[in-house]
Amino acid sequence: MSDTASQPLLRPVRLGAFDLPNRVLMAPMTRARATNAELVPTALHAAYYTQRASAGLIVSEGTWVGPDAVGYINVPGIWTDAQTAAWAQVTDAVHAAGGRIVSQIGHLGALSHPDHLGGRLPVAPSAVNPHEMSYTHDGPKETVTPRALTGAEIAATLDDYRRAAENARRAGFDGLEIHAQGNHFIAQFLNPRLNRRTDAYGGSAENRARLLFDIVETVTEVWGADRVGVKLSPYWRNGTTFTADEELLADYDQLLKRLGDCDLAYLHLVGPDGGAGGDDTLSAFGRFRAHYRGSVVANLGFTRESGNDLIARGLADAVSFGAPYIANPDLVERFAQGLPLAEGDRETYYSGGERGYTDYPAAGRP
Numbered sequence: 001m002s003d004t005a006s007q008p009l010l011r012p013v014r015l016g017a018f019d020l021p022n023r024v025l026m027a028p029m030t031r032a033r034a035t036n037a038e039l040v041p042t043a044l045h046a047a048y049y050t051q052r053a054s055a056g057l058i059v060s061e062g063t064w065v066g067p068d069a070v071g072y073i074n075v076p077g078i079w080t081d082a083q084t085a086a087w088a089q090v091t092d093a094v095h096a097a098g099g100r101i102v103s104q105i106g107h108l109g110a111l112s113h114p115d116h117l118g119g120r121l122p123v124a125p126s127a128v129n130p131h132e133m134s135y136t137h138d139g140p141k142e143t144v145t146p147r148a149l150t151g152a153e154i155a156a157t158l159d160d161y162r163r164a165a166e167n168a169r170r171a172g173f174d175g176l177e178i179h180a181q182g183n184h185f186i187a188q189f190l191n192p193r194l195n196r197r198t199d200a201y202g203g204s205a206e207n208r209a210r211l212l213f214d215i216v217e218t219v220t221e222v223w224g225a226d227r228v229g230v231k232l233s234p235y236w237r238n239g240t241t242f243t244a245d246e247e248l249l250a251d252y253d254q255l256l257k258r259l260g261d262c263d264l265a266y267l268h269l270v271g272p273d274g275g276a277g278g279d280d281t282l283s284a285f286g287r288f289r290a291h292y293r294g295s296v297v298a299n300l301g302f303t304r305e306s307g308n309d310l311i312a313r314g315l316a317d318a319v320s321f322g323a324p325y326i327a328n329p330d331l332v333e334r335f336a337q338g339l340p341l342a343e344g345d346r347e348t349y350y351s352g353g354e355r356g357y358t359d360y361p362a363a364g365r366p
């Protein structure tokens with residue numbers, strides 16, 4: 001028996017221009033299925049996203065804004081006409097199934113590798129090796145010291161973001177999400193350990209955030225702010241470069257206040273990696289709420305119970321689910337009916353092909 005009325009996750013919500021039938025969002029997830037030289041999405045992508053069209057909103061896997069942005073294998077882009085036309089087939093299928101989908105656009109920056117770039121060095125805010133791993137066709141390799149972008153190259157990168165935003169419109173997406181989370185390009189500019197610039201894009205926290213605000217301005221000129229979201233992860237920790245210390249968290253507090261003036265559709269925020277629903281998570285989203293005026297989408301490790309609780313507490317307007325959507329294309333229905341969730345096969349998360357991608361059945365089906 002469905003308990004839709006009693007679950008905050010299943011109630012409609014308006015995020016900017018998006019009128020959503022529920023608050024269960026599909027989080028962006030790299031699945032490495034664009035196994036072709038042109039990095040073009042395929043019919044498998046269309047089937048995969050269409051199976052999950054009951055989500056309040058689908059956020060696509062992160063897609064590259066240009067050839068210099070590439071940093072993982074078999075991840076599609078959105079900078080060519082062929083990629084754009086293929087994404088149009090995906091959005092058409094999702095819309096035909098009654099769904100809504102936005103394009104997440106991004107750039108890997110210093111975490112890329114010459115193997116992805118025809119031998120060229122990755123570009124970054126500064127020539128600082130992040131000392132992480134890059135996943136290439138020959139397996140994981142250590143990152144290298146990247147090349148610092150010139151001012152003119154930053155302007156050209158903004159053009160890449162504009163073109164990606166325009167292509168997302170041409171492809172029929174309902175909106176756009178700017179990938180600014182984790183250890184990727186924009187997060188590298190925000191990070192004082194990686195951004196050692198002395199120009200307008202470095203130094204103070206405000207200057208380090210300039211690239212993000214320039215990208216927001218660029219893509220909202222194409223879309224309008226009410227169809228654009230931004231995804232951030234203030235608590236991201238990885239190695240010695242990305243550490244969520246109090247100084248960096250205070251920088252993010254101010255960043256959230258400034259983003260509140262942008263009238264975005266939503267801010268997609270990744271909580272601490274400590275188990276959703278715990279004190280750390282509740283404290284983090286309470287902190288986010290205190291500094292950001294606007295709609296918040298919560299991410300990282302939430303369950304049906306903890307997601308409902310977070311919304312009931314007023315700490316988020318919607319919750320995005322990543323791993324649960326891999327094996328549960330009918331996640332909304334399972335939540336509504338109180339059904340158990342299927343477990344995903346981790347060995348097939350990035351393996352390519354249909355297996356572990358489009359072959360998970362809905363509940364009660366063979």
